[in-house]
Amino acid sequence: MNKKTVKFLKIVCYVVLALIPLWMIFYGIQSYYVLTTGSGAGVINWGSPRIGVKVTFFILHRLAMLTMAGLFTAFIINILRYLKNGTIFSRANVVLLWVMVLVLPIYSFLSDNISIACERTDNLALVMTDNVFLYPLVALIIASLYKIAYDVAEEQKLTI
Numbered sequence: 001m002n003k004k005t006v007k008f009l010k011i012v013c014y015v016v017l018a019l020i021p022l023w024m025i026f027y028g029i030q031s032y033y034v035l036t037t038g039s040g041a042g043v044i045n046w047g048s049p050r051i052g053v054k055v056t057f058f059i060l061h062r063l064a065m066l067t068m069a070g071l072f073t074a075f076i077i078n079i080l081r082y083l084k085n086g087t088i089f090s091r092a093n094v095v096l097l098w099v100m101v102l103v104l105p106i107y108s109f110l111s112d113n114i115s116i117a118c119e120r121t122d123n124l125a126l127v128m129t130d131n132v133f134l135y136p137l138v139a140l141i142i143a144s145l146y147k148i149a150y151d152v153a154e155e156q157k158l159t160i
Helices: 003-036 051-083 091-112 131-159
Strands: none
Touching (some): 003 051
16 A cells, blocks of 8 residues: 555544544534524524424434534544554444444434424424435445445455
8 A cells, every 4th residue: 555645544534533523512512502592593492382392303413413423433533543454444434334324314304404493483394305315325325335345355355
């Protein structure tokens, strides 16, 4: 494996690992604002008769987001860990990618509809965009390609 390629991959991984906490901090600040700032646009209406649905939806969105961030972090850490042994494709990352394929449509759906939690009205109209279908399909293609690359790499180890 080319040393420049490994170095570039490590740099990208460390940049991503630095950006994930920033992503979480941003959503933490946003969550604080949404949950505590009383009246106004973009905050939860605590006087709503559907407050249970709104808060549940908000919490589910944040849990899905944390799950995706955790999976993504584990994926990047696995890349760095396996690179030390000269391996790019690992079985652990194949599994993580397949789990991401399953979690991504849920996260996309909740993200598309987060306005349900933060809308001042009690209108609970669901939005269905192509994100729920398109992102998981792209992730499915990437997971499939990664699995093929892993299988080829394992087969190559056996032939040597």
